[in-house]
Amino acid sequence: MASLTIRKLDDAVKTYLRLRSAKNHRSVEEEVRVILRELIEGREEPLTPFAVPSPAPTPQRTGALAEASVTLIIGGGIAAYKSLDLIRRLKERRIEVRCVLTKAAQQFVTPLAASALSHERVYTDLFDPQSEFDAGHIRLARDCDLIVVAPATADLMAKMANGHADDLASAILLATNRKVLLAPAMNPLMWTNAATRRNLAQLQRDGVVLIGPNAGEMAEAGEAGTGRMSEAIEIANAAERLLRPPMPKPLAGKRVLITAGPTHEAIDPVRYIANRSSGKQGFAIAAAAQAAGAEVVLVSGPVDIDDPPGVTVKHVESARQMLEQVKAALPTDVAIFAAAVADWRVANEGEQKLKKTAAGMPPLQLVENPDILATISKLADKRPRLVIGFAAETEHLIDNAKAKFARKGCDWIVANDVSPATGVMGGDRNTVHLLSRKTGAPDGEIAVDSWPAMTKEQVAIELVAQIAKSVTGKSLESAS
Numbered sequence: 396m397a398s399l400t401i402r403k404l405d406d407a408v409k410t411y412l413r414l415r416s417a418k419n420h421r422s423v424e425e426e427v428r429v430i431l432r433e434l435i436e437g438r439e440e441p442l443t444p445f446a447v448p449s450p451a452p453t454p455q456r457t458g459a460l461a462e463a464s465v466t467l468i469i470g471g472g473i474a475a476y477k478s479l480d481l482i483r484r485l486k487e488r489r490i491e492v493r494c495v496l497t498k499a500a501q502q503f504v505t506p507l508a509a510s511a512l513s514h515e516r517v518y519t520d521l522f523d524p525q526s527e528f529d530a531g532h533i534r535l536a537r538d539c540d541l542i543v544v545a546p547a548t549a550d551l552m553a554k555m556a557n558g559h560a561d562d563l564a565s566a567i568l569l570a571t572n573r574k575v576l577l578a579p580a581m582n583p584l585m586w587t588n589a590a591t592r593r594n595l596a597q598l599q600r601d602g603v604v605l606i607g608p609n610a611g612e613m614a615e616a617g618e619a620g621t622g623r624m625s626e627a628i629e630i631a632n633a634a635e636r637l638l639r640p641p642m643p644k645p646l647a648g649k650r651v652l653i654t655a656g657p658t659h660e661a662i663d664p665v666r667y668i669a670n671r672s673s674g675k676q677g678f679a680i681a682a683a684a685q686a687a688g689a690e691v692v693l694v695s696g697p698v699d700i701d702d703p704p705g706v707t708v709k710h711v712e713s714a715r716q717m718l719e720q721v722k723a724a725l726p727t728d729v730a731i732f733a734a735a736v737a738d739w740r741v742a743n744e745g746e747q748k749l750k751k752t753a754a755g756m757p758p759l760q761l762v763e764n765p766d767i768l769a770t771i772s773k774l775a776d777k778r779p780r781l782v783i784g785f786a787a788e789t790e791h792l793i794d795n796a797k798a799k800f801a802r803k804g805c806d807w808i809v810a811n812d813v814s815p816a817t818g819v820m821g822g823d824r825n826t827v828h829l830l831s832r833k834t835g836a837p838d839g840e841i842a843v844d845s846w847p848a849m850t851k852e853q854v855a856i857e858l859v860a861q862i863a864k865s866v867t868g869k870s871l872e873s874a875s
């Protein structure tokens with residue numbers, strides 16, 4: 396069977412996989428497995444790059460929408476009763492379970508109980524004409540994401556270590572190319588016996604993963620020691636860790652500052668100048684950077700969105716307050732200025748509510764606000780290593796963004812068209828262009844990378860992926 400290297404895929408496919416896997420809280424490799432399984436099962440998931448990922452399926456009784464599947468081999472030990480609970484624990488985690496019971500296991504639990512709990516047929520016999528007409532033991536060995544052996548008896552471990560295949564369980568274990576998780580359970584003397592030690596060492600060399608055994612009281616009266624099978628929850632958690640490795644954290648140890656939302660510039664105590672920024676894009680970037688492991692400070696103007704969990708949020712009103720909080724947050728490794736900061740404020744802010752008078756409208760004099768992006772980009776001391784500005788334009792998007800790039804002294808500009816027809820301001824989707832200096836090109840040459848229309852969350856994930864690559868050299872799929 397050929398293997399697949401994610402790194403070697405097209406950039407568009409990698410980006411799609413990265414976005415989809417991040418959205419579904421899976422590793423990229425796991426996401427590829429899910430996509431292939433969906434294809435085989437005939438689910439119509441759009442496969443075009445940058446399609447909006449569908450939400451994770453709700454728990455299902457049948458396997459069709461389960462996210463992962465396990466072949467659970469139950470060996471002949473007292474602890475087999477705990478494996479019935481294990482079936483339940485795995486299914487709670489949306490893991491489909493197909494059980495195989497050894498002959499000895501059936502002395503401890505019945506196939507009927509395993510079948511009732513797994514909602515699947517249970518397999519017990521290597522020479523079963525019903526399942527072997529198409530080599531059923533090979534299907535049980537390979538049509539799953541993981542094999543769990545619980546309890547793993549001393550006998551099963553010996554068979555595995557020596558490559559036996561004289562019953563269904565051992566034949567599956569010999570024929571599989573999936574990871575195998577063993578939960579040994581046996582008398583402490585069986586566990587410490589030199590033969591079991593040898594078998595265990597061989598199995599570990601073969602790449603088998605072990606959970607337990609734990610120390611404690613044994614079923615045999617008066618006996619205690621190491622040999623108790625791990626609890627069902629421990630085994631289910633270990634299986635889940637193997638099936639769904641934690642998301643990579645390429646920005647771990649990095650500090651990221653983000654500004655978001657509009658600013659409100661007071662005219663008098665009750666009126667202000669504002670803009671239509673919702674803050675959604677900046678908040679999405681803060682959440683994505685936090686998920687990538689960064690320590691995130693978000694300085695936000697007035698918005699109607701909940702603070703992202705795990706992010707330090709500083710709420711401000713005006714551009715001057717925003718600059719103050721931005722400076723207070725330094726030093727950071729990265730600074731992303733996504734806020735729509737008002738360019739001007741009212742010079743003669745009324746101390747009291749302005750009144751209508753016979754003299755007509757009171758004159759509003761405007762003065763320029765501090766330029767937060769330029770100020771931080773040009774800092775001699777404490778300048779973040781990567782400074783990213785946003786250019787919200789309503790016309791001549793790229794030309795205006797290039798001019799802004801030249802003026803501000805930042806490292807990247809994310810340009811987006813915010814003219815009313817695009818629905819970007821306040822909406823959930825965005826079409827952006829990432830401007831950066833061409834590497835190795837003469838001074839001033841700017842590369843423009845135009846991304847397709849995406850949700851603001853997807854833009855955030857992709858931007859964070861680019862940031863991680865630039866700051867740490869790690870990609871979202873390879874970092875750990």
Ligand SMILES: Cc1cc2nc3c(=O)[nH]c(=O)nc-3n(C[C@H](O)[C@H](O)[C@H](O)COP(=O)(O)O)c2cc1C
Pocket residue numbers: 469470471472473474497498499500546547548549550551580581582585
């Ligand atoms: C009451 C009883 C309890 C047993 N408990 C265990 C056990 O916990 N672990 C173990 O390795 N063997 C245990 N055995 C021995 C196994 O059942 C025996 O080695 C059997 O051949 C294992 O078959 P299997 O590995 O195909 O399931 C027990 C036997 C009996 C009679």
